[in-house]
Amino acid sequence: MSARILLVDDDKALLDALPEALQLRMNGIEIDTSETAIEALERIRDTDYDAIVSDIKMPGMDGLALLHEIRELRPTTPTLMITGHGERDLAVQALRGGAYDFVQKPIDRDYFVASLERAIQLRRLDREVEQQRLALERHARVLEHVDDGVFLIDDGGVIRHWNPAAHAITGVPADQALERKAAETLPGWEVVAPLIPVASMPGPGSLEAKVVPLELDGRELWLSISGVTFSDGIVYAFRSLTEERALDELKGEFIATVSHELRTPLAAIYGSAQTLLREDVEFEESDKKRLLDVIAHESERLSRIADDILFANKLDSGQLALGENGIDLRALARDVVEEMRGCFAAREDISFELTVPDALDSVAGDPDRLRQVLINLIDNAVKYSPDGGRVEVAVESRDGGVRIAVRDEGIGIAPLEQRRIFGKFYRVDPGLARGVGGTGLGLYICRELVRRMDGRLSVSSEEGKGSTFAVDLPVATAAGKDAAAVAQTA
Ligand SMILES: Nc1ncnc2c1ncn2[C@@H]1O[C@H](COP(=O)(O)OP(=O)(O)OP(=O)(O)O)[C@@H](O)[C@H]1O
Numbered sequence: 001m002s003a004r005i006l007l008v009d010d011d012k013a014l015l016d017a018l019p020e021a022l023q024l025r026m027n028g029i030e031i032d033t034s035e036t037a038i039e040a041l042e043r044i045r046d047t048d049y050d051a052i053v054s055d056i057k058m059p060g061m062d063g064l065a066l067l068h069e070i071r072e073l074r075p076t077t078p079t080l081m082i083t084g085h086g087e088r089d090l091a092v093q094a095l096r097g098g099a100y101d102f103v104q105k106p107i108d109r110d111y112f113v114a115s116l117e118r119a120i121q122l123r124r125l126d127r128e129v130e131q132q133r134l135a136l137e138r139h140a141r142v143l144e145h146v147d148d149g150v151f152l153i154d155d156g157g158v159i160r161h162w163n164p165a166a167h168a169i170t171g172v173p174a175d176q177a178l179e180r181k182a183a184e185t186l187p188g189w190e191v192v193a194p195l196i197p198v199a200s201m202p203g204p205g206s207l208e209a210k211v212v213p214l215e216l217d218g219r220e221l222w223l224s225i226s227g228v229t230f231s232d233g234i235v236y237a238f239r240s241l242t243e244e245r246a247l248d249e250l251k252g253e254f255i256a257t258v259s260h261e262l263r264t265p266l267a268a269i270y271g272s273a274q275t276l277l278r279e280d281v282e283f284e285e286s287d288k289k290r291l292l293d294v295i296a297h298e299s300e301r302l303s304r305i306a307d308d309i310l311f312a313n314k315l316d317s318g319q320l321a322l323g324e325n326g327i328d329l330r331a332l333a334r335d336v337v338e339e340m341r342g343c344f345a346a347r348e349d350i351s352f353e354l355t356v357p358d359a360l361d362s363v364a365g366d367p368d369r370l371r372q373v374l375i376n377l378i379d380n381a382v383k384y385s386p387d388g389g390r391v392e393v394a395v396e397s398r399d400g401g402v403r404i405a406v407r408d409e410g411i412g413i414a415p416l417e418q419r420r421i422f423g424k425f426y427r428v429d430p431g432l433a434r435g436v437g438g439t440g441l442g443l444y445i446c447r448e449l450v451r452r453m454d455g456r457l458s459v460s461s462e463e464g465k466g467s468t469f470a471v472d473l474p475v476a477t478a479a480g481k482d483a484a485a486v487a488q489t490a
């Protein structure tokens with residue numbers, strides 16, 4: 001056997017004779033020798049021996065003290081102790097101190113070799129177990145760190161492994177998944193599972209992952225998933241395609257919305273221009289003006305759509321710098337409501353109302369952008385009140401901040417839609433919006449702008465009753481307030 005051992009004894013004659021005798025009986029064994037415990041310790045520090053043999057009685061540091069050090073330094077290395085004839089006490093002490101075995105002088109070579117072989121064998125097993133443990137630990141760690149969700153389902157349909165990526169992707173933590181039926185943890189699993197390709201051996205390109213939907217917590221997830229069977233069940237690996245999917249859908253919606261939104265004004269412009277160009281008709285000045293008005297008005301609408309798209313892009317790429325002034329909200333709200341009253345003068349079924357407190361802290365933010373937000377919200381309030389009603393703008397103090405609420409009595413927004421309407425290009429049921437146009441960018445832009453002013457834009461709404469959009473902004477700090485004061489006196 002190939003093994004390396006250390007022999008420690010102050011008896012030079014023994015150190016000369018024993019190695020030779022051992023080498024004859026134990027094939028391939030390598031033997032180092034030390035005459036003192038101190039020297040032996042140095043070797044032990046450098047070399048991980050398969051076994052150590054040491055005399056107990058030595059001048060200076062004795063064998064028992066050495067044994068103690070070995071147990072500290074190399075706790076798994078078996079150590080055999082050599083005792084003098086009849087030194088039973090020492091032998092017992094050695095065993096108590098963690099010695100693997102002891103041999104008495106004069107050494108019975110058969111016994112010694114047999115014991116040493118067993119010690120070396122033990123050490124070898126120990127090492128193998130340790131290596132397997134490390135390999136297992138490494139496998140577990142690898143699984144913890146892969147980017148793909150990985151889980152194991154046993155033959156009884158119970159989840160037996162659930163890695164952190166599986167948690168991150170699905171939102172289901174390991175303690176809610178492990179030891180439970182897959183069908184409980186993953187609603188719809190029974191329907192989806194038969195669709196998932198399962199290979200009998202992992203291999204390159206053996207199977208193509210399938211994209212399947214799963215609904216978790218009201219959220220639809222699209223997973224690209226495949227499995228491999230083995231004795232413990234099926235290991236599934238998956239990654240989420242939800243975002244790619246959502247992006248694809250969004251792109252589709254965007255193109256549909258924008259082309260629809262562009263087509264209406266373009267048709268009006270084209271029609272008016274063609275009419276004006278006709279040579280067979282004599283136009284009154286007033287007719288001409290009406291047609292030109294249409295062209296002007298619709299061109300304006302087109303450029304507003306283009307502006308919104310460009311503006312949203314600018315927001316996304318972080319190119320937009322916002323001013324940070326103290327804003328006098330009472331004045332700003334009055335201005336905006338006046339302006340919107342003017343804009344919607346034709347809508348006699350809509351009344352505007354403004355409530356502002358007598359005094360108000362100035363808030364931090366960019367006044368032009370906040371004006372843009374309010375105009376958007378009021379525009380929506382009117383647009384989505386096809387049967388008219390009251391549009392109320394209320395400004396009020398809240399602890400540490402100020403809230404501006406825009407309330408309408410319009411069509412309202414279904415609970416499921418209330419989160420989505422802030423998405424880019426999202427419009428609730430564009431077909432059903434009673435012919436009201438828009439690109440679905442308004443609220444996206446509003447929320448982004450408010451966020452950049454360290455504020456929050458939220459909605460509460462009841463279908464058929466109306467909606468309230470609330471902008472919460474923090475009160476300006478002293479520096480901001482000074483700026484507001486300067487702005488007011490200037
Ligand atoms: N006050 C409201 N009442 C009911 N629904 C609303 C209200 N405000 C917004 N919505 C819904 O949210 C959707 C998104 O609004 P958003 O302002 O982002 O887009 P839009 O008004 O359709 O188009 P635009 O880009 O021209 O503003 C609207 O299409 C509408 O369905």
Ligand SMILES: [Mg+2]
Pocket residue numbers: 376379380438442443
């Ligand atoms: Mg809008």
